[in-house]
Structures are given as C-alpha cells and as structure tokens.
Amino acid sequence: MEEMREMYRNLGISDKIYDYSNDILEGLKERFDNIDKNAEYNQLKVINAMQKNRVAEMHLSGTTGYGYNDSGRDTLEQVYADIFKTESALVRPQITCGTHALNVALSANLRPGDELLSPVGKPYDTMDEIIGIRPSKGSLKEYGVTYSQVDLLADGSFDYNGIKQAINSRTKLVTIQRSKGYASRPTLSVERIGELIRFIKNIKPDVICMVDNCYGEFVERIEPSQAGADMVVGSLIKNPGGGLAPCGGYIAGTKECVEQAAFRLSSPGLGKEVGATLGVNSSFYQGLFLAPTVVAGALKGAIFAANAYEKLGFKVIPDGKEPRYDIIQAVELGSDKGLIAFCKGIQAAAPVDSFVTPEPWAMPGYDSDVIMAAGAFVSGSSIELSADGPLKPPYSVYFQGGLTWYHAKLGIMMSMQKMSDAGLINL
Numbered sequence: 001m002e003e004m005r006e007m008y009r010n011l012g013i014s015d016k017i018y019d020y021s022n023d024i025l026e027g028l029k030e031r032f033d034n035i036d037k038n039a040e041y042n043q044l045k046v047i048n049a050m051q052k053n054r055v056a057e058m059h060l061s062g063t064t065g066y067g068y069n070d071s072g073r074d075t076l077e078q079v080y081a082d083i084f085k086t087e088s089a090l091v092r093p094q095i096t097c098g099t100h101a102l103n104v105a106l107s108a109n110l111r112p113g114d115e116l117l118s119p120v121g122k123p124y125d126t127m128d129e130i131i132g133i134r135p136s137k138g139s140l141k142e143y144g145v146t147y148s149q150v151d152l153l154a155d156g157s158f159d160y161n162g163i164k165q166a167i168n169s170r171t172k173l174v175t176i177q178r179s180k181g182y183a184s185r186p187t188l189s190v191e192r193i194g195e196l197i198r199f200i201k202n203i204k205p206d207v208i209c210m211v212d213n214c215y216g217e218f219v220e221r222i223e224p225s226q227a228g229a230d231m232v233v234g235s236l237i238k239n240p241g242g243g244l245a246p247c248g249g250y251i252a253g254t255k256e257c258v259e260q261a262a263f264r265l266s267s268p269g270l271g272k273e274v275g276a277t278l279g280v281n282s283s284f285y286q287g288l289f290l291a292p293t294v295v296a297g298a299l300k301g302a303i304f305a306a307n308a309y310e311k312l313g314f315k316v317i318p319d320g321k322e323p324r325y326d327i328i329q330a331v332e333l334g335s336d337k338g339l340i341a342f343c344k345g346i347q348a349a350a351p352v353d354s355f356v357t358p359e360p361w362a363m364p365g366y367d368s369d370v371i372m373a374a375g376a377f378v379s380g381s382s383i384e385l386s387a388d389g390p391l392k393p394p395y396s397v398y399f400q401g402g403l404t405w406y407h408a409k410l411g412i413m414m415s416m417q418k419m420s421d422a423g424l425i426n427l
C-alpha cells in the first residue's frame with residue numbers, strides 16, 4: 001500500500017485525501033461488484049452479437065467514395081441491432097453528434113400536420129431548436145409539426161392523466177429522454193420507460209415511441225428497445241463508442257423507422273446503401289467491444305464521487321445510495337470557488353492537457369459564465385472524464401465519464417485535493 005500512496009503523492013494527492021478516499025471505497029465494494037456483474041453481462045451480449053454476425057478482419061477496414069457494399073458498416077449495423085434487440089440500425093460517422101441523430105430520427109419520421117409529444121418534461125437544451133421551442137431555421141415547427149409537452153409531477157412520477165389528455169389524432173411520435181441531462185428530474189430506468197410506453201401504446205397503439213438513450217447505454221442489462229421503444233438514439237462519443245469512436249451516432253429500431261431515418265440522412269432512394277466509412281470501422285467495433293467496461297468505470301467514478309462529496313456535506317444528485325440509470329453525477333458545490341476548484345482538479349488529472357487551467361467563460365446560449373474541464377483524446381467526448389457547470393447558484397458541477405475507473409478515481413481525488421488546497425473542505 002505504501003507504494004501506492006507514493007504514486008498518488010507524486011501526482012499531488014495528499015495522504016489525507018488518499019486515506020479518506022480509501023475509507024469511502026471500503027463501503028462501496030458490494031455496489032462495485034454489482035456494476036462489474038452488469039458489465040460482464042453486457043460484455044457477453046456484445047461478443048455474442050459480434051460472433052453471431054461473423055465479424056471478420058475484413059470488416060475492420062472501410063470504403064471510400066459512395067461507400068457502396070461497405071460490409072464492415074452493414075455488419076456493424078446488424079451487430080447494433082442485435083445488441084439493442086431491434087430489427088435494424090443505422091450507425092454512421094456521418095451522424096455528427098447526438099443532437100444530429102435525434103434530429104434525423106425525428107424529422108425522418110414526422111410529416112407536416114403531425115404532433116410530437118414529450119411526456120417527460122422539457123427535453124435536452126439542443127432539442128429546443130430542432131423542435132422549434134426556440135425559433136430556428138429548419139425546425140420541425142417550420143415544417144408544420146406541432147409539439148406538446150407534459151411535465152413530470154412534482155415527485156418525479158408520470159402525469160398519466162395529462163399524458164392521456166395530450167394524446168390526440170395527430171400525435172405521431174413520442175420522445176422520451178432517458179437521462180436527466182442537466183435537469184433536476186430523476187433519470188428514468190428502462191423499467192419505468194417500459195411502463196410509460198405501455199400506457200401510451202394502450203391509448204394509441206400506432207404511435208412511434210422514441211427514446212433519447214444518451215448516457216444510458218450499457219448502464220443496465222436491458223435497453224429501452226427491449227421495453228417497447230420503436231427507436232433508440234444516441235451518440236458514439238458517449239457510452240457505445242467506448243472512447244474509441246472518433247465521431248458518430250446511432251439510431252436502432254424498427255425496420256420502418258430506421259429506413260425513414262436512412263432516407264433522411266442520405267437521400268430518398270439511397271438510404272443505407274451509401275456512406276463511406278473511410279477508416280472508422282475498426283474504432284467503432286473496438287469501442288463497442290470496450291463500451292460495457294468503460295461504462296462500468298464511469299459508473300464507479302460517479303458513485304465514488306457521490307459518496308465522497310456527500311460525506312463532506314455537499315448535496316449530490318443522485319445521492320450516494322440511489323440506483324443508477326445513467327453515468328451523470330451532479331454535485332452542488334455551493335460557491336463559484338468550489339466549482340472552479342473542482343473543475344481544476346478534473347483537468348489536472350487528465351492524460352491530455354493536464355497542464356492547462358480551465359477558466360469560466362461566456363459560452364453562447366448560456367445566461368451565465370460556464371466552466372468546463374476535459375482533457376480528452378477525442379474532442380468533446382463525454383465518455384471521457386469531463387466536468388462542467390454554470391457559474392450561478394447552487395454552483396452545481398455535472399461530471400461524467402472516465403475511460404478507466406482508475407482515471408475517474410484520480411480525477412475525483414484531485415478535485416478534492418484542489419478543494420482542500422483552496423480551504424473549501426476540511427478532512
């Protein structure tokens with residue numbers, strides 16, 4: 001153990017932080033064991049899908065030009081479909097991010113005169129302009145698609161009455177966000193999503209239920225597509241890319257929904273047939289292969305942070321004991337100094353850009369300064385250890401990721417070190 005202490009000392013972690021962290025971790029063994037079991041289950045799921053589809057060395061290289069007959073791409077899409085238990089999937093580097101994937105899924109499956117319903121409150125900020133909640137060029141609103149929203153009740157439960165009333169003859173698609181994102185509502189378990197979908201389909205069987213699956217993949221043993229969702233949508237620079245995918249997004253779902261999406265992403269008539277993968281196939285496969293383990297590391301980091309900061313007296317969401325349905329952890333640090341110190345710690349622990357100091361700045365679209373910390377191999381990747389928060393009360397930091405548990409652990413220890421150096425916590 002003394003050797004280990006010395007390694008942490010060399011990185012700037014004091015004995016106090018080291019001992020405190022080990023005490024916290026003593027109490028988390030059983031939870032970590034359960035996370036490992038889920039990761040094992042999901043690892044087998046991934047390997048099984050790869051074997052079943054006879055993934056071969058030739059699939060790891062890519063095409064150029066139109067990308068006709070890209071068997072690596074087509075096989076990967078079948079692997080995704082098998083993992084998510086869907087009829088089909090679209091997994092493409094041409095999908096630039098999660099927001100883009102959601103836009104493709106929505107705009108492909110809605111037509112003028114249709115209505116989109118969110119029964120779980122306001123969706124993620126970047127959806128505002130897709131839907132037209134905030135006016136934007138090319139929004140669904142501009143194309144004559146209306147939007148209706150039913151908020152969760154104060155205790156976080158579904159407003160079944162309100163949802164029933166909101167569903168009408170024009171309701172074509174229901175969007176359900178699994179992760180809380182930056183809202184304060186609880187993240188939805190796949191089980192709860194299933195209950196909601198059953199309720200909705202009971203009222204209107206032909207409505208398309210789409211789940212924004214960002215940050216949720218591989219956290220549980222089942223995915224929302226196994227609980228009735230017609231489409232699940234996400235980003236490859238989050239969970240399923242396993243940290244290796246350099247870009248991309250996915251849409252998995254029914255044959256009809258995915259075909260609509262493919263016709264929208266490329267062109268009517270072309271659909272899934274085109275889209276060169278250049279060199280990314282091998283990182284898509286390998287990232288997916290690693291994703292269950294990477295997600296497990298990120299979850300351990302989130303739970304370690306929740307427990308470490310909770311014991312120091314901070315409000316943490318979710319709390320130290322709650323079950324997890326995504327990889328995001330929020331900590332209310334209570335002061336600008338606390339938020340800045342936390343982010344400095346995350347940055348100082350990074351493998352890349354550890355020597356830079358994050359500073360608050362006036363990011364477009366936000367009503368206060370924002371601070372962000374990340375030292376990532378893939379720019380903007382949030383399956384890598386990253387933290388950010390707006391400089392306004394209650395000075396919450398949202399952090400997520402960590403390609404390895406040991407890195408997530410160091411990041412959180414370093415955040416406590418910076419808090420301690422600034423006199424903000426007392427161990």
Ligand SMILES: *Cc1c(COP(=O)(O)O)cnc(C)c1O
Pocket residue numbers: 097098099100124126177178179180181212214215235
């Ligand atoms: C990250 C995220 C998005 C958007 O993904 P980007 O890749 O940032 O565009 C959408 N919804 C949720 C819940 C997210 O977490």
